[in-house]
Amino acid sequence: MTNIISNNPVYDICLSYQKTAALQAAIKLDIFTKIGNSRLSAEQISDMTGAAPRGVRILCDFLCIIGMLEKESALYCLSAEAQRLLDRSSPYCLADIIDFYASPEIVSQVMNDPLSYVMTGGASGMTNVSPDNPVWVKFALAMIPFTSVTAKRTAAYIARRGMKPRKILDVAAGHGLFGIEAAAAVSEAFVTAIDWGAVLEVAKKNAASAGLAERYQTIIGDAFKIDWGENYDLILLPNILHHFDREGCVQMMGRARKSLSSTGSVFVIDIMPDSDRVSPPEQAAFAFLMLATTPRGDAYICEEYEAMAKEVGLNLVESRKLPPTPQTLMEFRL
Amino acid sequence: MTNIISNNPVYDICLSYQKTAALQAAIKLDIFTKIGNSRLSAEQISDMTGAAPRGVRILCDFLCIIGMLEKESALYCLSAEAQRLLDRSSPYCLADIIDFYASPEIVSQVMNDPLSYVMTGGASGMTNVSPDNPVWVKFALAMIPFTSVTAKRTAAYIARRGMKPRKILDVAAGHGLFGIEAAAAVSEAFVTAIDWGAVLEVAKKNAASAGLAERYQTIIGDAFKIDWGENYDLILLPNILHHFDREGCVQMMGRARKSLSSTGSVFVIDIMPDSDRVSPPEQAAFAFLMLATTPRGDAYICEEYEAMAKEVGLNLVESRKLPPTPQTLMEFRL
Structure with missing residues (x-):
């Protein structure tokens, strides 16, 4: 598993939030459960989810890059990690944690003004x-x-x-x-x-x-x-x-x-x-x-x-x- | 270099945006240039930047975890990547790219509603x-x-x-x-x-x-x-x-x-x-x-x-x- 998207670590870190966004979209579409044990094309996943083929294709390619899917001859299947941690039929499925960690409340606290909590040594207010x-x-x-x-x-x-x-x-x-x-x-x-x-x-x-x-x-x-x-x-x-x-x-x-x-x-x-x-x-x-x-x-x-x-x-x-x-x-x- | 913060890839991806936030705070404080070739304590970095010692300590520890600093006996120094890519005295310094990639405009387009652009196959509006x-x-x-x-x-x-x-x-x-x-x-x-x-x-x-x-x-x-x-x-x-x-x-x-x-x-x-x-x-x-x-x-x-x-x-x-x-x-x- 690698979820490093670039050989340039600074570029990768600057855009790390994209990984959270992509995983959130995929979990909301329940792509991992829908793929399950199959190997599916972007068009098939699009039919199952109602999402645009273009959106599905780009999302699924990105999920391959961060190690959650694998691709062979334009067909997508789950990586071992996704089988264990993101397919809802797995007893170890963690998909729901995205609802907390990518919630607007938590994301905005972390992303809106990182300088401020470093300067003051903590989040302002309670x-x-x-x-x-x-x-x-x-x-x-x-x-x-x-x-x-x-x-x-x-x-x-x-x-x-x-x-x-x-x-x-x-x-x-x-x-x-x-x-x-x-x-x-x-x-x-x-x-x-x-x-x-x-x-x-x-x-x-x-x-x-x-x-x-x-x-x-x-x-x-x-x-x-x-x-x-x-x-x-x-x-x-x-x-x-x-x-x-x-x-x-x-x-x-x-x-x-x-x-x-x-x-x-x-x-x-x-x-x-x-x-x-x-x-x-x-x-x-x-x-x-x-x-x-x-x-x-x-x-x-x-x-x-x-x-x-x-x-x-x-x-x-x-x-x-x-x-x-x-x-x-x-x-x-x- | 590793900027994977967890052995659990799903947990790591759910919180990937923290890496962008931490790097943004560090670049705004110009921590990498200020450390330069030195080995400094959190207190010393706090004195140089005006940021709270507690904020600096937690930030610098996190920067170690994502591979941008190294820590030995409570002293921080630049990783090889940070020397090359984040210290403003380096000709290859990329620090300024954070101003675009972590700008509110771009972050909000990516993070606010990832499901929407996957569903429709593109960002709405121009x-x-x-x-x-x-x-x-x-x-x-x-x-x-x-x-x-x-x-x-x-x-x-x-x-x-x-x-x-x-x-x-x-x-x-x-x-x-x-x-x-x-x-x-x-x-x-x-x-x-x-x-x-x-x-x-x-x-x-x-x-x-x-x-x-x-x-x-x-x-x-x-x-x-x-x-x-x-x-x-x-x-x-x-x-x-x-x-x-x-x-x-x-x-x-x-x-x-x-x-x-x-x-x-x-x-x-x-x-x-x-x-x-x-x-x-x-x-x-x-x-x-x-x-x-x-x-x-x-x-x-x-x-x-x-x-x-x-x-x-x-x-x-x-x-x-x-x-x-x-x-x-x-x-x-x-």
């Missing part, structure tokens, strides 16, 4: 950490395929440690997958999910689909302000701390410590680069998205999370990467 | 081929470093063929570099440049800088409509035909034939992919930019240009790639 931002409903719906693998790996970690949490708290639950997978793995578990109201509707629906409606409750509100309740055996902080500065992270961890049972665990599940902050590329690059879209968020390294936790009296039990996901799970206890 | 579009002044200024190598290679071709054109016509001259380099190489040559008025101001300024003011004249207007004059020994059609459909190209070539002396040559200088239309990647990818930003433009292959020329009575003399540029020069005569 941007995507502002209360009840509708982008999080989009996120909750779009990111399920991406997050579900991490949530399953987290549940497997719980099983491997022989944990039997009865009371689980899922902070900034979003789609709710982390709490839902944990409850699915521990039959006596009861989950409380905290998030904005509109997002929790998505989580409740997902919990009901998983047959957990009876063991699932929600608390609507700002996780920095509302009462979390107490005596939880497991508190999940999945993909939430990266939105805040160090002070915000410490405050959030302090709330977790206060709501934790004496034998309970706090899980920080997040994208953590190595201490050089430039590797692995996916994890390290995440810091830039946080620079562009949050006032003071970051991709923190493990050592930073460990030091924050120590400040509130939580100690590291285990730090575990969750391949093939880009995430790491850190377990803390009193 | 977009960047509309009369007197100010984007072409931006283009003329930004693309000089990118185009000057092609213009010099074109002048070298003229010399190699022993051509001594007295009357040169540069159609859609833009920055004017093609006509200017040709006139610089042939002392008896007199150039006439056609383009919109505002753009020709850039061309005239460039001609004057090259000491050619006395041998340079302009005709303002739409190249499809105005009178080109006649009896030209050399007519240049550089990077213009790709904006139009086949019919438009044939029409433009027909005008060239009419204005050509009996022994004159027409040069089509353009980005031409191989006949598979998916290689080489840079040339082939260009078709997508034309799909997004013009009603019916394309990256035509050599054989298509040859057939169009034949229709108006022009015959191929030679077709020559101009490495390291992505362009090809095709010479036609009666």
Whole structure:
């Protein structure tokens, strides 16, 4: 796979946004699912999608160049990556993530004025950490395929440690997958999910689909302000701390410590680069998205999370990467 | 060099626009020139640029990930590519091209609604081929470093063929570099440049800088409509035909034939992919930019240009790639 479109890296980077645009158009037309196991001409794909033959031909050629299609004698078929990650009949299909990452909200935050957030060291205003931002409903719906693998790996970690949490708290639950997978793995578990109201509707629906409606409750509100309740055996902080500065992270961890049972665990599940902050590329690059879209968020390294936790009296039990996901799970206890 | 930020190609493509944004911020801060041959910390770069240390640190880490900087013990230095292509003290510096490719006009045409131009097979309205579009002044200024190598290679071709054109016509001259380099190489040559008025101001300024003011004249207007004059020994059609459909190209070539002396040559200088239309990647990818930003433009292959020329009575003399540029020069005569 290569998605480098030029031998001139500067030209390639200047026009990198074209790749996002092309993938977005292709996913909206559901080209990958429609091609499936076939080898089709531009005209055939045009007939199936209703898009102009000329538009399809140029789009499909571009998808070949970025490694998502292959072309032989004017017929297009899926590349191995597209078969796995973009055909909706694949269990690993990630197509929906385009709805979040190429959403006008996120694209404009990143693209409109890159100089400004570099100059000031963060996005102006609250941007995507502002209360009840509708982008999080989009996120909750779009990111399920991406997050579900991490949530399953987290549940497997719980099983491997022989944990039997009865009371689980899922902070900034979003789609709710982390709490839902944990409850699915521990039959006596009861989950409380905290998030904005509109997002929790998505989580409740997902919990009901998983047959957990009876063991699932929600608390609507700002996780920095509302009462979390107490005596939880497991508190999940999945993909939430990266939105805040160090002070915000410490405050959030302090709330977790206060709501934790004496034998309970706090899980920080997040994208953590190595201490050089430039590797692995996916994890390290995440810091830039946080620079562009949050006032003071970051991709923190493990050592930073460990030091924050120590400040509130939580100690590291285990730090575990969750391949093939880009995430790491850190377990803390009193 | 790698500018792949993730092992997951779909995630990488979904967020590819971040690379353009980061490079744009870095070029606006002139980070590459400021680092030069040094190895500097984020704090030092922050002092030199006035940008927040946090913004600089995250930006520079991201630039490492996309191959434009390197990092060792928290100090940043230029990658070999950045030394050559982004440091303004390098003769090959391409930094200015970001002003065109990441301009709001072009980015919004590509990113705002990718589905629409794929569905209809072209951009709606006239977009960047509309009369007197100010984007072409931006283009003329930004693309000089990118185009000057092609213009010099074109002048070298003229010399190699022993051509001594007295009357040169540069159609859609833009920055004017093609006509200017040709006139610089042939002392008896007199150039006439056609383009919109505002753009020709850039061309005239460039001609004057090259000491050619006395041998340079302009005709303002739409190249499809105005009178080109006649009896030209050399007519240049550089990077213009790709904006139009086949019919438009044939029409433009027909005008060239009419204005050509009996022994004159027409040069089509353009980005031409191989006949598979998916290689080489840079040339082939260009078709997508034309799909997004013009009603019916394309990256035509050599054989298509040859057939169009034949229709108006022009015959191929030679077709020559101009490495390291992505362009090809095709010479036609009666």
